[in-house]
Amino acid sequence: MPADLGAFLQGVFDQVHLWASQSPFWSALFTLGWGIVKVVLVLGFIIVNVLVLVWLERKFSGRVQSRLGPMRVGRPHGWAQTIADMIKLLGKEDIVPRAADKALFVIAPVVIFTATMLVYVVVPMGPRAIVSDLNIGVLYLAAAASFTVISVLMAGWGSSSKWSLLGALRGAAMLVSYEVPMVLAVMGVVLLSGTLSTNAIVKSQSGLWYILVQPIGFLVFLAALFAELNRVPFDLAEAESELVSGFNIEYSGLRFAFFFLAEYANLLALSAIAVTLYFGGWQGPFLPPFVWFMLKTYGFIILVMWIRWTLPRVRVDQLLEFGWKVLLPAALVNLAVTGVYVLLT
Amino acid sequence: MSGASDQRSSTARALRDHLAGAAPFAETDVRPDGEVVVRVPPDKAVAAAEALAGFQPHPLNYLSCVSGVDRPDEDQIEVVYTVHSLPGPAKASLRVRVDRKAERPSLPSLVQVWPAADYHEREVYDLLGVWFEGHPDLRRILLAETFEGHPLRKDFVQNRPPRRRVTREDYQP
Amino acid sequence: MTITPEFRPAPGDLEEHEFLVNMGPQHPSTHGVLRVILRVDGERLVDAIPDIGFLHRCFEKVAEGWTYQQVVPLTDRLDYVSAMTNELAYVMAVEKLAGIEVPERAQWLRVLVAELQRIASHLVWFGTFALDLGATTPFLYAIREREHILDLFEALCGARLTYSYMRIGGVRGDLPPGFVGKTREFLKLMPSRLREYENLFMKNRIFENRTKGIGRVTAEEAVAYGASGPTLRGSGVDWDLRRDEPYAAYDRFEFGVPVGQSGDVYDRAVCRFKEMYESLKIIEQVLDGLPEGDVRAKVPRVLKPPAGDVYTRVESPRGEVGVYLVSDGGPKPYRVKWRAPSFAHLRLLPVMAKGHMVADIVAIIGSIDIILGEVDR
Numbered sequence: 001m002p003a004d005l006g007a008f009l010q011g012v013f014d015q016v017h018l019w020a021s022q023s024p025f026w027s028a029l030f031t032l033g034w035g036i037v038k039v040v041l042v043l044g045f046i047i048v049n050v051l052v053l054v055w056l057e058r059k060f061s062g063r064v065q066s067r068l069g070p071m072r073v074g075r076p077h078g079w080a081q082t083i084a085d086m087i088k089l090l091g092k093e094d095i096v097p098r099a100a101d102k103a104l105f106v107i108a109p110v111v112i113f114t115a116t117m118l119v120y121v122v123v124p125m126g127p128r129a130i131v132s133d134l135n136i137g138v139l140y141l142a143a144a145a146s147f148t149v150i151s152v153l154m155a156g157w158g159s160s161s162k163w164s165l166l167g168a169l170r171g172a173a174m175l176v177s178y179e180v181p182m183v184l185a186v187m188g189v190v191l192l193s194g195t196l197s198t199n200a201i202v203k204s205q206s207g208l209w210y211i212l213v214q215p216i217g218f219l220v221f222l223a224a225l226f227a228e229l230n231r232v233p234f235d236l237a238e239a240e241s242e243l244v245s246g247f248n249i250e251y252s253g254l255r256f257a258f259f260f261l262a263e264y265a266n267l268l269a270l271s272a273i274a275v276t277l278y279f280g281g282w283q284g285p286f287l288p289p290f291v292w293f294m295l296k297t298y299g300f301i302i303l304v305m306w307i308r309w310t311l312p313r314v315r316v317d318q319l320l321e322f323g324w325k326v327l328l329p330a331a332l333v334n335l336a337v338t339g340v341y342v343l344l345t
Numbered sequence: 346m347s348g349a350s351d352q353r354s355s356t357a358r359a360l361r362d363h364l365a366g367a368a369p370f371a372e373t374d375v376r377p378d379g380e381v382v383v384r385v386p387p388d389k390a391v392a393a394a395e396a397l398a399g400f401q402p403h404p405l406n407y408l409s410c411v412s413g414v415d416r417p418d419e420d421q422i423e424v425v426y427t428v429h430s431l432p433g434p435a436k437a438s439l440r441v442r443v444d445r446k447a448e449r450p451s452l453p454s455l456v457q458v459w460p461a462a463d464y465h466e467r468e469v470y471d472l473l474g475v476w477f478e479g480h481p482d483l484r485r486i487l488l489a490e491t492f493e494g495h496p497l498r499k500d501f502v503q504n505r506p507p508r509r510r511v512t513r514e515d516y517q518p
Numbered sequence: 519m520t521i522t523p524e525f526r527p528a529p530g531d532l533e534e535h536e537f538l539v540n541m542g543p544q545h546p547s548t549h550g551v552l553r554v555i556l557r558v559d560g561e562r563l564v565d566a567i568p569d570i571g572f573l574h575r576c577f578e579k580v581a582e583g584w585t586y587q588q589v590v591p592l593t594d595r596l597d598y599v600s601a602m603t604n605e606l607a608y609v610m611a612v613e614k615l616a617g618i619e620v621p622e623r624a625q626w627l628r629v630l631v632a633e634l635q636r637i638a639s640h641l642v643w644f645g646t647f648a649l650d651l652g653a654t655t656p657f658l659y660a661i662r663e664r665e666h667i668l669d670l671f672e673a674l675c676g677a678r679l680t681y682s683y684m685r686i687g688g689v690r691g692d693l694p695p696g697f698v699g700k701t702r703e704f705l706k707l708m709p710s711r712l713r714e715y716e717n718l719f720m721k722n723r724i725f726e727n728r729t730k731g732i733g734r735v736t737a738e739e740a741v742a743y744g745a746s747g748p749t750l751r752g753s754g755v756d757w758d759l760r761r762d763e764p765y766a767a768y769d770r771f772e773f774g775v776p777v778g779q780s781g782d783v784y785d786r787a788v789c790r791f792k793e794m795y796e797s798l799k800i801i802e803q804v805l806d807g808l809p810e811g812d813v814r815a816k817v818p819r820v821l822k823p824p825a826g827d828v829y830t831r832v833e834s835p836r837g838e839v840g841v842y843l844v845s846d847g848g849p850k851p852y853r854v855k856w857r858a859p860s861f862a863h864l865r866l867l868p869v870m871a872k873g874h875m876v877a878d879i880v881a882i883i884g885s886i887d888i889i890l891g892e893v894d895r
Binding site: 378380406407408409410412413414415425427431432438459460461463464465472485486487488489496497501 | 579742743755829853894
């Protein structure tokens with residue numbers, strides 16, 4: 001069935017492409033149309049999965065804490081809880097603090113969501129199911145992942161509140177510091193696979209998943225991942241119990257919903273990237289590639305959530321120390337060893 | 346048990362003797378449980394406190410509590426400093442009475458001798474209206490800064506200043 | 519520097535790169551309505567000025583208008599997390615003033631509930647402390663264990679938080695049937711749970727990094743500022759009122775008193791945690807040797823202690839709770855002054871906070887285990 005469906009869709013696509021290539025106008029329109037279709041598909045994917053993820057986090061954290069989690073909204077196990085929460089958030093009053101920098105305040109949630117969506121461009125969910133198979137995929141990833149810093153700073157500064165500012169500054173310092181070890185760790189994978197394209201990296205893991213040959217790289221990547229995701233133990237920008245929601249204190253209603261969704265979309269995106277780089281992406285026997293992809297991604301997400309609900313929070317200077325003095329050298333050593341190995345083989 | 350209470354009584358007597366020398370102006374009393382009650386006039390409070398804190402071998406270095414007791418029938422407010430030695434069996438209460446009818450009933454602050462007196466004295470000032478001369482930061486601690494009156498005084502309810510609306514001018518005169 | 523509620527410092531009060539941050543009365547980590555005004559230089563704290571009084575309920579004034587027995591439920595509500603020790607301090611003061619002798623069984627029961635209360639209070643502290651530091655899970659576990667204790671209290675006196683169990687001259691009633699059995703079950707399950715939490719949280723590397731070396735108080739400072747309880751013992755001063763000035767039936771039991779060394783947040787936290795183990799030991803000894811007898815002495819309906827005054831102190835989970843009681847010979851107290859340990863410890867806050875970072879203030883406040891109910895009264 002899936003093979004036929006794929007072939008059928010491919011046939012439709014080719015036919016339409018052929019018709020459109022008759023004139024430059026139609027060709028351009030086709031490209032635009034196809035781009036919009038891809039965006040809508042990705043957006044749909046994100047939204048559905050984010051709804052599931054929020055529910056999953058609440059259920060999982062409940063079970064870890066020996067309680068049940070949502071049970072009522074949507075009879076079996078509260079599956080509609082997230083939808084209800086989103087509706088509630090949409091109905092809230094849109095408060096903009098009087099002293100806020102209105103432009104920054106308003107744009108920040110949009111920027112963060114956009115930044116998160118940018119990562120999905122290079123996430124391969126199947127041999128050909130990727131929005132755009134850039135052959136500089138990993139470089140693009142490093143650039144796109146840095147975007148969130150801007151929005152955090154915008155939100156913190158634009159809120160015109162000291163607590164937001166503290167949170168934003170901490171967040172920015174953390175995000176920037178952990179970019180470097182993250183990219184260096186990924187460089188190890190790039191060396192082994194010989195390509196920057198994410199789909200090619202997945203294909204090159206058909207014999208051996210990179211987690212097995214890059215254990216240190218993976219650990220560095222994992223630590224940096226928590227920093228990029230703003231999750232405990234590295235959730236300084238938010239730090240609920242100290243800063244009461246940090247850089248997004250002053251946000252309410254739909255704008256807050258954007259931050260909230262962006263956090264989980266980011267979680268999904270970076271977990272997908274982790275799975276792509278280290279766990280063989282969509283590779284796997286018997287099941288369709290997409291199913292493998294989803295299984296692995298959700299497995300990784302469960303691991304991330306597990307760590308979140310176990311550990312306390314690290315203080316900002318300890319965090320930065322850890323990033324620069326432990327992770328960076330480890331990533332460099334990893335890179336050096338991998339380089340030597342590649343050279344010799 | 347009796348060993349401990351013996352120790353307490355002998356310590357109390359030793360403390361009393363020490364005070365007879367170091368603070369002769371003080372009236373002292375020894376209670377059955379070993380507490381030494383020390384009564385001094387306000388101007389001698391610091392000297393008495395220092396004498397207590399200098400008692401050897403159990404210097405009374407631990408200020409447990411500063412209580413203000415309003416005694417309108419004697420026209421006085423009594424401020425009681427309950428001090429202990431830590432560790433050790435010595436226990437004393439330093440009692441100073443100030444004139445209630447004065448505009449600003451006051452006595453010297455004992456923060457220099459017992460830093461713990463800081464917040465306790467502020468509370469006595471706040472609730473009873475006793476000023477402590479030399480206190481580093483004497484302002485209301487429990488009640489609002491604009492509160493008028495001293496609630497723990499026995500006549501507060503009858504003679505309460507009329508309540509008025511607090512406005513911005515109270516803070517920015 | 520005068521801090522007005524409008525929160526604007528006068529020009530010249532602050533250095534150029536400093537600013538004031540208000541850790542307002544509403545805050546997830548101030549354990550109640552505590553306001554701390556932080557003077558920060560970037561992330562470094564220059565000063566931390568507490569502002570209290572948001573929970574002032576005029577306890578001392580109200581107590582002057584009620585009879586001695588009627589004041590007992592009022593004392594519950596001061597340190598509401600540890601109500602039994604509050605009541606104990608008050609009834610002991612009245613008994614001392616009036617010369618009432620409490621029966622042996624009542625004294626033992628008082629110790630029993632006080633120690634159960636200590637464990638419950640320390641569990642709340644543990645949960646909220648973990649929560650402050652970012653680990654949300656231990657809170658749920660601590661509350662789950664505390665439910666066992668609250669169930670015991672509910673069986674004993676009908677209430678889960680504000681008990682009114684102590685009476686002048688004894689306690690309100692004897693143990694219900696099945697109480698001893700349930701308590702023994704609780705004693706069996708607690709040590710392993712406590713060890714689990716120790717491994718989960720207290721021995722966690724991140725926790726140690728966040729608490730070691732933070733909020734140091736030397737022994738001299740602690741004594742000078744009137745610290746007590748684990749706050750004092752964390753600095754190395756070996757002083758526990760249960761052992762050194764025994765009251766109720768404490769002189770009959772063997773228990774250890776954990777003492778720290780460096781007076782930082784970590785040592786205070788470990789002291790408090792270890793106290794739970796010791797309390798379990800005491801409870802076991804109480805159950806093993808509980809004597810028979812009355813649980814309440816005969817006290818006149820209208821109690822008029824002779825004129826005079828007394829200061830009694832007990833070791834509550836937070837430290838030394840003291841009651842200075844003045845009687846004028848009438849049926850109502852002339853003056854009830856409540857000495858709250860958290861009030862004294864608050865004075866240590868600026869001392870502890872100097873030089874640390876904003877994230878540390880939360881750990882420091884948590885280590886003092888402050889309850890605003892007793893600070894503000």
